[in-house]
Amino acid sequence: MTSPSATLTVWARSWLVGKSAPDHVIDAMHGWAPMHLVCAENEETAGLTGLPWPDPRDVGVAALLPPIRRAAADPEPHLRLVLPGPGDVRGLPAGTEFAAAALRAGEGILAGAPGGPGLGLIPSTEGPDVLRWTVYAIDHIPLDLHHIGLGEAEYGMREAVRDAAKALETLELLDTASGNDPRALVADALARSSRHRYPAEMPARALRILDSADRVAAILGVAEKSAPDRTVSATGAATVEDLLRPLWSVVRSARGAAINATAEA
Structure with a gap:
């Protein structure tokens, strides 16, 4: 959650x-x-x-x-x-x-x-x-x-997982000074979100979408933190925003679809 x-x-x-x-x-x-x-x-x-x-x-x-x-x-x-x-x-x-x-x-x-x-x-x-x-x-x-359906949300999440990994890779390649392992940071973010429970009647498809959205959100959060200090410049900040904003929008849409589909069931 x-x-x-x-x-x-x-x-x-x-x-x-x-x-x-x-x-x-x-x-x-x-x-x-x-x-x-x-x-x-x-x-x-x-x-x-x-x-x-x-x-x-x-x-x-x-x-x-x-x-x-x-x-x-x-x-x-x-x-x-x-x-x-x-x-x-x-x-x-x-x-x-x-x-x-x-x-x-x-x-x-x-x-x-x-x-x-x-x-x-x-x-x-x-x-x-x-x-x-x-x-x-x-x-x-x-x-x-x-409103988007669960099918569209699930497809969007499959695409977003791939695109988020590419974004993280792009930003990590720019950040030669970072000593953090992005995989460990993503795992830590996922562990925090997994502490919260869902009701037993949650549909399996909605849970899959939420799990994927959590993974993408964790990757995006790490990508934002991994962006090098020099991206604070106007050009660098715009590059990071251009990479991540569309993916955050997909995450919000998918989470809303999964939660609201459950609430309307």
Whole structure:
């Protein structure tokens, strides 16, 4: 699992359809932090959800479950992971505070049926053992017009694994001073992501896609760190960005497809 939003999306959905208990959701989220602070975006959202405002409180992930149920169950659960990035705002409700916060965080959750009102949830790290959730009221949940299927996501990941390895090789060839073994760095990144569990009902194909996306993301992360100091120049930085940005976009698309296909199943 690669983000708190992804974890909460799949486990909350599993709970909503009766496959998991609330304790399972809480245990899964504790893999990210033992303390979860919760806060509504504003006074109106606090009145709507019953969540604390204006200051976050240590009420735990359990406090998020009732508002998620009210927003997402209609009658089938509607939960969607969003993973925006620079120049990539697919799936966000335009012009909202939630959209701006999701872009800053690089992640978020939409709870509610498309076309109707709902909630948005954004996590942010408050410290090494503290995660803060801010909940936003959204007037209109947008349609996911950029959704891709699992077949397209799996094909994209096969291509991305190859292209990411080439990118890493290119940057390593430039970096003659590095003494780090990129394979060991990739393995370490994969070990960190593998600590987080998925619900038992996750489709095998979705798990394969997520595993591939984790591998590509680990390679890209190592590639960014392996870029030589001289690429800080405008030309060098542009070269690194040109190599990696399209691959990060493919990773986000594949992760979103795998998580959301599971949430919609």
